[in-house]
Amino acid sequence: MKYLYLILSNLKRKKMRTGLTFLSVLVAFVLFGYLTAIRQAFVAGVEVAGADRLIVRHKISIIQSLPQAYESRIEQIEGVDNAAHASWFGGIYQEPRNFFAQLPMVPEELFDMFPEYLISDEHKKAFLETRSGAIAGRGVAERFGWKVGDRIPIQATVWSKKDGGRTWEFDLVGIYDGEQKGTDTSQFFFRYDFFDESRAFGQGRVGWYTVRVSEPERAAEIAAAIDAAFANSPAETKAEPEGAFIQGFANQVGNIGFIIMSIMTAVFFTILLVTGNTMAYTVRERTAELAVLKALGFTDRGVLGLVLGESLVLTAVGGTIGMVLAWMLVSLGDPTRGSFPVFYIPIRDLLVASLLMVAMALIAGIIPARQAQKLQIADALRR
Amino acid sequence: MMQTTVDEALVKVSGVDKIFKRGSEVIHVLGGLDLEIPTGEFLALMGPSGSGKSTLLNLVGGLDRPSEGSVEVGGHRIDRLPGRKLAAWRARHVGLVFQFYNLMPVLTAQKNVELPLLLTSLSRAERKKRAALALDIVGLTHRAGHYPRQLSGGEQQRTGIARAIVTDPTLLLCDEPTGDLDRKAGDEVLELLQALNREQGKTIIMVTHDQHAAERASRTLYLNKGQLSTEPVD
Numbered sequence: 001m002k003y004l005y006l007i008l009s010n011l012k013r014k015k016m017r018t019g020l021t022f023l024s025v026l027v028a029f030v031l032f033g034y035l036t037a038i039r040q041a042f043v044a045g046v047e048v049a050g051a052d053r054l055i056v057r058h059k060i061s062i063i064q065s066l067p068q069a070y071e072s073r074i075e076q077i078e079g080v081d082n083a084a085h086a087s088w089f090g091g092i093y094q095e096p097r098n099f100f101a102q103l104p105m106v107p108e109e110l111f112d113m114f115p116e117y118l119i120s121d122e123h124k125k126a127f128l129e130t131r132s133g134a135i136a137g138r139g140v141a142e143r144f145g146w147k148v149g150d151r152i153p154i155q156a157t158v159w160s161k162k163d164g165g166r167t168w169e170f171d172l173v174g175i176y177d178g179e180q181k182g183t184d185t186s187q188f189f190f191r192y193d194f195f196d197e198s199r200a201f202g203q204g205r206v207g208w209y210t211v212r213v214s215e216p217e218r219a220a221e222i223a224a225a226i227d228a229a230f231a232n233s234p235a236e237t238k239a240e241p242e243g244a245f246i247q248g249f250a251n252q253v254g255n256i257g258f259i260i261m262s263i264m265t266a267v268f269f270t271i272l273l274v275t276g277n278t279m280a281y282t283v284r285e286r287t288a289e290l291a292v293l294k295a296l297g298f299t300d301r302g303v304l305g306l307v308l309g310e311s312l313v314l315t316a317v318g319g320t321i322g323m324v325l326a327w328m329l330v331s332l333g334d335p336t337r338g339s340f341p342v343f344y345i346p347i348r349d350l351l352v353a354s355l356l357m358v359a360m361a362l363i364a365g366i367i368p369a370r371q372a373q374k375l376q377i378a379d380a381l382r383r
Numbered sequence: 384m385m386q387t388t389v390d391e392a393l394v395k396v397s398g399v400d401k402i403f404k405r406g407s408e409v410i411h412v413l414g415g416l417d418l419e420i421p422t423g424e425f426l427a428l429m430g431p432s433g434s435g436k437s438t439l440l441n442l443v444g445g446l447d448r449p450s451e452g453s454v455e456v457g458g459h460r461i462d463r464l465p466g467r468k469l470a471a472w473r474a475r476h477v478g479l480v481f482q483f484y485n486l487m488p489v490l491t492a493q494k495n496v497e498l499p500l501l502l503t504s505l506s507r508a509e510r511k512k513r514a515a516l517a518l519d520i521v522g523l524t525h526r527a528g529h530y531p532r533q534l535s536g537g538e539q540q541r542t543g544i545a546r547a548i549v550t551d552p553t554l555l556l557c558d559e560p561t562g563d564l565d566r567k568a569g570d571e572v573l574e575l576l577q578a579l580n581r582e583q584g585k586t587i588i589m590v591t592h593d594q595h596a597a598e599r600a601s602r603t604l605y606l607n608k609g610q611l612s613t614e615p616v617d
Contacts, residue, residue, distance in 0.1 A: 002501055010488040292485045295446055296499045296546075297474020299467050378438070378447040381481075 007309045021278040025318030026325070027273040029353060033326020035260045036349040041340035042256040043247075044182035046199040050218040052222050053113070053351045054216050055245035056083075056209040059236040063289070065205035066235050068196075074211055077229060079222040084109035085192070087207035091154035091168065093144065097124045099336075102154060102188045104195035112272070113210050116179040123148070123174025134170035138186030139341070141175045148172055152188075161198045168198070184341035212268070251335035270358070275364035279311050290372050291380030300366070311357065311365025318356035323350065392419035393553065393586050399452035401438050401609075409496065412438045416452070417577035420515040425580040425587045428460025434606045437558055443478045443588060444556045447470050457553055458566055471543040474502045477586075478615045479545030482559035484539040486531040491525040492542045499550045517545035521575060541542065544575060548585070555579065557589040561596050 056063035074083045089102040156166045178185045223239035230237045334343040400414040412435040441447040454462045496514040521541040561569030579585045597603045
């Protein structure tokens with residue numbers, strides 16, 4: 001710690017240059033933090049996906065529906081514990097940009113299949129007892145300011161009602177929370193029986209099945225058995241682990257992880273050059289001073305440590321403030337106003353950021369630091 | 384060639400050669416040089432540019448190593464010390480005063496003087512106290528909070544001297560300490576060095592071009608073409 005004053009004083013030598021380098025590092029880490037949150041929004045579902053759950057959909061596309069009667073046949077397949085069906089409603093709340101998922105499901109199946117959705121007994125009971133009832137995730141409820149007891153009108157884009165109307169009205173009877181930070185709380189569930197009886201067409205059809213298997217390690221084998229059971233039928237199936245299904249959804253946008261990694265690599269490479277340039281100049285300008293430090297008794301390693309210390313302070317302070325700013329920006333909320341089921345910087349990526357700061361400091365500072373370390377006192381003082 | 388020997392030498396340079404290589408060119412700066420300096424002496428080293436004065440000073444101060452021969456200070460063969468131990472030895476036993484002061488521009492006079500103390504185990508308060516005492520000795524207490532750019536040349540050199548004496552070193556090595564100063568400031572610095580030699584018993588080796596400065600020393604030696612003599616060589 002006693003050398004910190006010396007390190008900070010040296011950084012103050014060229015305030016403009018240090019300031020610009022510091023800002024470059026800061027901006028890079030703001031970008032890193034924000035993009036990390038976006039990447040997390042795409043992969044969170046995969047990370048929290050149940051290892052013991054499969055998704056069974058129509059072999060051609062998820063847009064194609066499956067018979068509701070498949071449920072009992074799926075549950076008879078060896079290794080399957082139970083199944084729950086869901087369908088895509090795709091309605092609009094107030095305006096098209098207010099996107100969120102609305103899914104008709106059987107309440108008992110919903111609570112049984114997704115224990116990570118935490119809901120009070122009171123709300124659960126109300127949902128079981130109210131045919132027009134619906135429950136919403138905490139995220140979507142807070143987004144639109146909904147509270148229990150509200151009547152939520154949703155404009156159908158596909159599922160018109162038998163009376164020709166397109167406005168479906170649901171009574172919000174409960175709000176669920178997520179068990180984990182990555183649990184999706186942007187969804188809206190309503191009762192399948194109410195939906196199936198009221199819709200103008202498509203009775204007895206569902207969008208997909210979520211299937212719980214008793215032995216997750218046999219998931220691939222059970223998925224194959226399910227697909228085999230419906231082979232050569234009018235509605236063949238494709239069964240896959242829940243994580244792979246969600247990943248497939250995310251991949252429709254593109255390989256988000258790769259895109260973000262490419263951007264960050266370019267940004268950090270540029271910042272590395274900027275920081276490395278600053279450190280190289282810092283050492284070159286101070287050849288005589290570094291020689292004097294050695295003459296006073298500082299060891300070669302001590303001088304190496306001082307230069308690397310300057311590099312580390314530059315990246316650590318810039319990077320930390322950058323990550324704090326990114327955290328604040330992410331805290332302002334989902335920039336898509338609801339398209340992301342979650343939006344936060346995972347703790348794991350904060351650790352990655354810390355490692356990046358240290359790595360940047362070492363890579364940018366090691367060459368000038370080694371030059372300082374090797375400096376011959378008499379030669380340097382003669383220059 | 385003369386032999387400069389004394390009883391109970393603090394510094395003993397024996398048969399020292401120093402060769403520099405510049406590309407294919409080999410330059411013999413010092414050749415078979417012997418020198419002994421007793422404790423408490425104020426020695427002036429004079430000679431023309433390129434005669435090897437600063438090189439000899441660097442060898443005695445452990446800033447460079449001889450190509451041949453030995454350098455002994457206080458009974459230690461410093462030319463044989465490995466880098467890390469040599470650095471520790473310098474920190475403990477050598478105070479350096481440079482022609483162009485070589486102060487850290489980003490540190491105040493007080494912090495510049497404290498710099499060598501960072502290498503000790505002294506507490507922050509003790510470092511501050513000792514730096515204040517060193518600045519008091521050179522008469523710069525009132526300038527402790529000033530940066531080098533706010534000090535005159537003479538004040539900067541006195542700060543340099545305070546930095547050199549703050550660890551209470553055995554040897555004070557001064558390379559043209561008045562070379563960048565006017566006569567008045569130079570005299571003040573020389574008086575200070577004389578006082579340190581006389582009152583605190585510091586052993587001082589001063590390289591200078593200035594006969595007037597050399598007269599302040601208790602002995603003057605002349606270096607020419609890598610050889611020492613007691614008389615100037617034309």
